[in-house]
Each structure stands twice: as C-alpha cells, then as structure tokens.
Amino acid sequence: YIPEALEAGWNGEDVGPEDAAMAAPSYFNNRKLSIFGGSNEIQKNIISKAILGL
Numbered sequence: 001y002i003p004e005a006l007e008a009g010w011n012g013e014d015v016g017p018e019d020a021a022m023a024a025p026s027y028f029n030n031r032k033l034s035i036f037g038g039s040n041e042i043q044k045n046i047i048s049k050a051i052l053g054l
C-alpha cells in the first residue's frame with residue numbers, strides 16, 4: 001500500500017489494479033476497528049473481574 005499513489009501527479013509504478021488502491025485504506029481501517037473492539041472487551045473483562053474480586 002502506497003498512499004502517495006492516490007495523489008495527483010504520482011509517477012511511480014502501479015502496484016496493482018486501481019480498484020485495489022482505492023480499497024486498501026478501507027480495509028486497513030476496518031482491521032484497526034476490529035482490533036480496537038476486541039481490546040475494548042478485554043479491558044471490560046479485566047475491570048469487571050477486579051471489581052467482583054474474581
């Protein structure tokens with residue numbers, strides 16, 4: 001993924017199809033959100049165990 005490839009005037013070589021360049025930012029953002037969601041649940045479990053004394 002090369003973010004500069006989306007800018008006007010990019011003279012570098014294309015890595016893949018244009019559709020892939022447009023889809024990559026959404027894909028990486030969704031991966032980040034899924035990791036964030038999981039860590040949020042882990043934090044809630046740790047806090048609830050500390051409060052309940054488990």
